[in-house]
Amino acid sequence: MHNMRKVFIYFLFISVTINHVFATVLINPATQGGFEAxxxxxANGWTEVNGAQTNKWWSKTPGNPATPFAGTNCAYVSDHATGNTYNYNIGNTSVVHFYRDITIPAGEPYLSFSFYYKGQGESSYDYIRVYNVSTGVTPVAGTQVGSGQIGGDYNLVGSNWTLVSQTFCATPGTTIRLVFSWINDGSVGTQFPGAIDNISLQSSSVAPPCNLGTGVTNVVALPYASGAGTTCGAVNDLTTSNTTVCGSSLYLGGEDRVWIFTPLTSGTVTINLTSSGTYTGLMLYDGCPLLGVCTPGGTAVCCVGNATGSSGDKTISFCAKANHTYYLILDSWPAPNCNPYSNLTISAPAGSCVTNTDCTQGTTVCNSSPFTGNASGYGCTQELNAGNQGCLSLEHQSSWYLFSPATTGNLGLTIAPNSGIDYDFAIWGPYPPGSNSGTICPPAVPPIRCSFASGGATFGQTGSYDTGIGHSVHSVPQFAPPVPAYTDGIGNTLNGWVPGIQATAGQVYILLIDNFTANTTPFNLTWSLSGGGYP
Structure with missing residues (x-):
């Protein structure tokens, strides 16, 4: 009966697919996606990563103790030496994974993904997570994957098999890695642990519609001014369940309005919100912000910038591209649920500008002159993950640079933000002479210099919010070879400074500067050079 049920489910899946739109089946829920092969x-095309963790992923038949959703098998977590029980050890921390690689067919960037799960666990601590990452990210037992999460945390449903359906995008011709993780801390929790069945993935050439609900304004021309208005009554159409998070997910909880505009020329565009309300959030996208809706080129929507916080007024300034369609969301923390505004203005593009919020578009530093930088978001791709971020914790408002010393010597730099702003940074390298962003971005390994010290800790020890490498007092030692790495992590005893680099002429480095405060405040960078070391 169970096998007939799984065949019927697959028949229904194929029937719906054919009647809706042509799709390519990438993971069949009745065979490898249901662990029936x-x-x-x-044997089902998956790789499990359990290591020496106490709680492990299992997939076995006959004798599967987890009672599959359909068929005779499923994936489940067990602390039993041979997987004969469906229980987990609540007192031992575990992070385990299983994954597979999928090549996206030509011309089909739109992915429809679903699976069934069950398990109780513990809210915020014991749960299933699912990730879409590149093949350069290899899951490690005991370590969380980091970026690329699809949806939320899956738990708290007990023994009830529960359907999850998501849509997302991928670049045709590339290979993605789909990862399922079980994560539990070492205290509290309720049986049973996570279980997975009937994983389905299909690709399509037809995009889902960009239906943003109520409160949508199509801007005819720039500059634009909205005049007085309110989000009250506009309905909470856009939430974390259907919208790409741009900045903080906390600001997708209230009623929302959307402005859609397409600049005819490139240049700097400034958006100003004037509001007497509180806890407003502006989120700006290049492309439809709905999950699973890609840009015309087949790439996922780009988070261009965001401005969130307790005040009402907000500003975003960004480098607009001609003939790109941008979507601006005004939302709020759900307390208050909605806000009034006296005006929202969008300027016409002005001057020339450079976008370096992604490593692949990083700015090449050509000389030792000081410069000013700023960012309104993390760009089109969240390029930090557990394998390359070192002491950092993902990107927030990030600027990427590439530099190469013209002469051999000691190289330092100072990142000076405005008072009270927390800037972090990381440096990767050295890479061979001639390396460029197309060959070394994003970084594949942890950085050689890194600081994630809080602004308060830095100020408390140095009397300044400045951070960097090669300080004559606060970097110990002041300069050192590129390896081993030096890191200044979180904590009240850390000062934001690490040793400078004893650099070799011609070698290439990547520099990331990230505004952790995420308030679009600029920074100034100056070089400290001795015995050569000029970029």
Whole structure:
């Protein structure tokens, strides 16, 4: 009966697919997606990563103790030595994974993804997570994957099999890695642990519609001024369940309005919100912000910038591209649920500008002159992950640079933000002479210099919010070879400074400067050079 049920589910899945739109089946829920093609993960095309963790992923038949959703098998977590029980050890921390690689067919960037899960666990601590990452990210037992999460945390449903359906995008011709993780801390929790069945993935050439609900304004021309208005009555159409998070997910909880505009020329565009309300959030996208809706080129929507916080007034300034369609969301923390505004203005593009919020578009530093930088978001791609971020914790408002010393010597730099602003940074390298953003971005390994010290800790020890490398007093030692790495992590005893680099002429480095405060405040960068070391 169970096998007939799984066949019927697959028949229904194919029927719906054919009647709706042509799609390519990438993971079949009745076979490898339901763990019915064999008695192990490997036999079903998956790789499990359990290591020496106490709680492990299992997929076995006969004798599967988790009672599959359909068929005779499923993936489940167990602390039993041979997987014969469906329980987990609540007192031992575990992070385990299983994954597979999927190549996206030509011309089909739109992905429809679903699976069934069950398990109780513990809210915020014991749960299933799912990730879409590049093949350069290899899951490690005991370590969370980091970026690329699809949806939220899956738990708290007990023994009830629960359907999850998501849409997302991928670049045709590339290979993605789909990762399922079980994560639990070492205290509290309720049986049962996570279980997964009937994983389905299909690709399509047809984009889902960009239906943003009520409160949408199509801006005819720039500059634009809205005049007085309110989000009250505009309905909470855009939430974390259907919208790409740009900045903080906390600001997708209230009623929302959307402005859609397409600049005819490139240049700097400034958006100003004037509001007497509180806890407003502006989020700006290049492309439709709905999950699973890609840009015409087939790439996922780009988070261009965001401005959130307790005040009502907000500003975003960004480098607009001609003939790109931008979507601006005005939302709020759900307390208050909505806000009035006296005006929202969008300027016409002015001057020339450079976008370096992604490593692949990083600015090449050509000389040792000081410069000023700023960013309104993390760009089109969240390029930091557990494998390359070192002491950092993802991107917030980030600027990427590439530099290469013209002569051999000691190299330092100072990042000076305005008072009270927390800037972090990381440096990767050295890379061979001639390396460029197309060959070394994003970084594949942890940085050689890194600071994640809080602004308060830095100020408390140095009397300044400045951070950087090669300080004559606060960097110990002041300069050092590129390796081993030096890190200044979180904590009240850390000062934001690490040793400078004893650099070799011609070698290439990547520099990331990230505004952790995420308030679009600029920084100034100056070089400290001795015995050569000029970029």
């Amino acid at each position: 064999g008695t192990s993960f490997a």
